[in-house]
Amino acid sequence: MRASKYLITTKKESPADAEIISHQLMLRAGMIRKVASGLYSWMPLGLRVFRKVETIVREEMDRSGALELMMPVVQPADLWEESGRWSQFGPELLRLNDRHDRDFCLGPTHEEVITDIIRSEISSYKQLPANFYQIQTKFRDERRPRFGVMRTREFCMKDAYSFHSNAESLQETYQLMYQTYSTIFDRTGLDYRAVLADTGSIGGSLSHEFHVLADSGEDAIVFSTESDYAANIEKASSLVLDKKKEAADVKTEITTPDVHTIGELCKFLSLTADKTIKTLIISTEDSGKDKLVALALRGDHQLNELKVKNILGINGDLCLASEEEIKKALNCHPGSIGPIDLNLPLIVDSSAACVSNFVCGANKDGYHFKNVSWDRDCGELSISDIRNVVSGDFSPDGKGKLEIKRGIEVGHIFQLGTKYSEAMKATVLDENGKEQFMSMGCYGIGVSRIVAAAIEQNHDDNGIIWPEAIAPFQTVIVPINMHKSEHVRAVCENLYLSLMDAGVDTLFMDEPKARLGVMLADVELIGVPHRIVIGERGLQDGIIEYRHRRASENVDIKLNEIVDFIKNIAKR
């Protein structure tokens, strides 16, 4: 591509509302432009990267045997009512009416449509297993779109859906997709991990997420130092070792004026938070009547909302009881609650249950108990894992300790089982001529998000550093004073044509009067991996300058060797 025929709209300053580095660089490099909150246009330069990612995904999906199709963005409400998700989905689902006032939604995902297709097209177990995918626009009316293309309302996703006549077959395809995803992310050249995940609102049983590692990632992911255990923190558990029970000291009520938080309590009594128990009261409004439930955690641990929701079978958001509700139920303020003689259902975290002689609230404003023992003071306990693991916990498989890193979720695979096929009556006849619900799997990859994640992981002060496989251009030719030297011009032209002939994606900075400094700054911002600078000075010795985007020094290459050199290092 010739720069003179292309649109390169770089900026020195980044827009004020861009917070994370990938968003800033994508705007500065002219890859994307915002249309409205959570809605972006892909400029030609950005689209090139987008397409490269898309191509890798498509090639590997095809290789896996999945069949590409395309379903509509706008979907009828009927299908969603059949699956039960019309009422289950919150405001994330953008609903709209057509001119006949019929209900539709913009598809955030396509389980309903694909299940509808398959139930009418496939009727025999002999046609299974089958796997269908599309690469297409999705819409989710995010509560808060942010981070540029990382969390938008409209985004592009590859979604695949597999159908099976039995669980083993689903297992096989799931494994195949796991492999395929690994190949896809290997090919993008990104540093990623697959982790165990929760199935969330899509439902189903087993699930893995694929995360690109980056400090700015929205998710915390947990690894064992010694085994291959890896999980999202929402899902991660740890091995709780029963501590030797200390002999119970005498329980004492102590006055704790103006102590409302664990922090204040620790300071007041000069002890560490792991010797305290905090008691949270949640209101489970979701389960019909307004019921309060108490949760006991070690003072230094954090509640894992998801684990509690799974235990209590709550679908919606978990919310903490208000001060009034607590006052009404317990006659004290939130800062003084404890597990003793609590007139509420209580769930004790398994780590909290190992603490003895702890300090906790006395359910009386201004008072706490010390030397509390679960066995003696709290009666029968309901114990569950309801906290987030922390760095240094034991891996649940007993091998190694847990370590926590940040990740950007770019892929997610699920075993759905028969959730949708049952709801939508998608059946086949088995070997015995009996009707059976198909088992399903679904598999997503965020195409647009991968582009942003790649930048989060690969950039420096001067701009983006694209991995070879997804760079908008593999190579760039930068001439020096081309308008003054016919020789430089001719060499650049020749080289450009030779590289294009050799199948190397090349950008030729052919604006005759462009200044060198400006061109170099642009080219670094855009992140082209391989740079060739050609000037009269070097040409006199038959030499041109090569530099990789990550390198800090030029390498002199003989003019007649450059095409082979580039072909060699830029090969796919």
Next chain:
RNA sequence: CGGGGCGUAGCGCAGCCUGGUAGCGCACUACACUGGGGGUGUAGUGGUCGCAGGUUCAAAUCCUGCCGUCCCGACCA
């Protein structure tokens, strides 16, 4: 959804408190110089000051409402 910030030229910002000719930098156009890392000069182009009301002789500036946009949001018991 709750809390906060911000809307002035394509982008980044000042002006607003204390009402009176709408400014600066980048970008853009033309010309000249310069020519191996965002160069210099001269002359230009470009703005319903988010929208709607109100106060006033006079509103970017003061008041009210709306819209847009960005950031933060159990972690405290």
